[in-house]
């Protein structure tokens with residue numbers, strides 16, 4: 253969602269701010285802006301609706317050598333996307349960029365009677381509130397920010413500058429990430445490490461309730477209660493190559509194609525094929541604690557939710573006496589669900605910042621239940637707040653539609669399930685096939701991607717004329733169908749929905765006509781024949797079926813079939829999901845839409 257950047261140092265702030273904002277474009281936004289301040293205390297504020305290139309065009313007439321500034325990409329919450337509502341917001345000499353939501357902004361606005369507000373945003377109210385405490389420099393900027401934040405209810409990551417002191421930026425966070433990059437004679441600010449990669453390898457991740465006063469050679473951090481914080485400087489693991497397209501036309505295709513490598517990273521040091529076991533250090537549960545687990549609750553949103561659902565089918569297969577429930581975070585946070593003591597919660601999130609998922613984590617922790625993170629972004633809020641965790645290590649995922657994270661989330665959760673099963677003394681002969689297939693997955697993914705890519709591209713071109721799609725599957729192929737439908741609707745705007753094959757006759761069969769095409773996932777296995785009968789029912793009604801299967805002798809008279817040739821059986825649905833990813837990608841390209849930044853969506857949903 254919204255992105256923040258900031259710079260104080262010896263170089264041209266405008267250059268860093270623009271390049272940083274471009275790196276944050278992937279998060280989703282609808283307007284952008286920057287402000288810089290020169291040594292004579294003149295501020296240059298430039299904002300534009302739409303893409304960063306619009307901002308750049310305006311900036312061409314406002315080039316400055318200023319050495320300090322802040323910038324923002326906005327994803328509208330309060331007020332339409334427009335230049336007026338774009339950040340930075342100004343009040344007196346104060347300029348502010350803000351991620352999050354100020355819930356009590358209406359009351360605060362009333363109290364700030366003398367101020368005239370130019371935008372409809374909650375953020376401008378915070379700028380005015382800070383200005384009211386700052387009193388044209390009568391008090392230090394940090395004090396004014398702290399006073400204001402003490403009155404605020406809601407979530408924020410903010411960066412504030414004053415035209416009156418052009419050598420410092422004040423940043424603070426509560427529920428919205430902020431990173432301070434420590435450079436040589438320069439200090440950088442970003443809401444996401446990708447904005448500062450390549451400038452410095454050293455960063456401080458602010459915690460909720462902390463305020464930092466940042467100058468080019470100093471960073472002073474305190475809590476809102478003025479207690480000093482000794483900051484830990486951490487190494488940023490991401491490198492420049494990881495956030496560039498590397499020869500691909502879109503990040504999405506790059507991320508689909510790099511799954512052999514990203515899954516290898518997820519498995520590194522965790523799979524012992526000779527012994528037929530997996531080993532996860534991160535969760536930090538003892539053998540006795542693992543043995544005691546009777547319930548697993550898996551919490552996530554979007555693709556992470558689907559990954560949890562798919563993993564739950566697998567975990568149930570090999571872990572006895574355990575119930576697994578996968579829940580949508582935005583629902584679960586308000587349910588009055590009873591969680592038994594012998595439960596463990598898996599908190600699944602690529603970004604580690606999703607507001608609903610984070611709220612569930614906090615709620616579950618309050619109930620004294622152990623929480624384990626399945627997270628990608630290192631140092632993210634969820635990663636830091638869980639009791640233990642397993643990073644999926646897929647590297648930066650830039651495209652809004654999640655692909656490589658899904659594959660690794662599923663396997664990481666299955667590995668956690670295997671860890672429980674091992675502790676509970678499940679026979680090695682039961683678990684070994686899972687472990688061996690997991691170890692083979694990267695190679696098999698590579699094979700499948702190589703074999704089906706061009707074929708799926710051709711099929712996608714044919715199906716690009718459709719506006720409706722039904723994805724179908726049974727058992728492990730059902731969550732696969734759900735994830736496939738999500739991928740298609742997210743980026744190609746096709747109205748795609750998923751159903752369990754068994755539900756067809758309870759409604760969706762009525763939809764089958766020439767406006768729709770159907771994607772049927774048909775993995776070999778006990779339920780294959782049943783699923784085939786369901787496909788027959790669709791065909792009998794004139795359905796336009798695309799079958800995805802690993803059954804060699806598949807001979808149904810469907811319109812198109814993508815055959816997966818692989819030694820993988822158990823995890824065949826995970827391989828079939830690669831077809832969904834490619835189908836969504838190529839259909840979107842054929843339709844001419846923005847693949848990496850679909851309309852209205854954001855990569856990291858940091859507001860409720």
Ligand code: G6P
Nearest residue numbers: 553554555556601602603606654
């Ligand atoms: C957004 C993204 C999805 C993602 C979901 C959950 O909707 O566009 O791709 O699956 O959030 O995100 P998380 O970072 O928690 O996995």
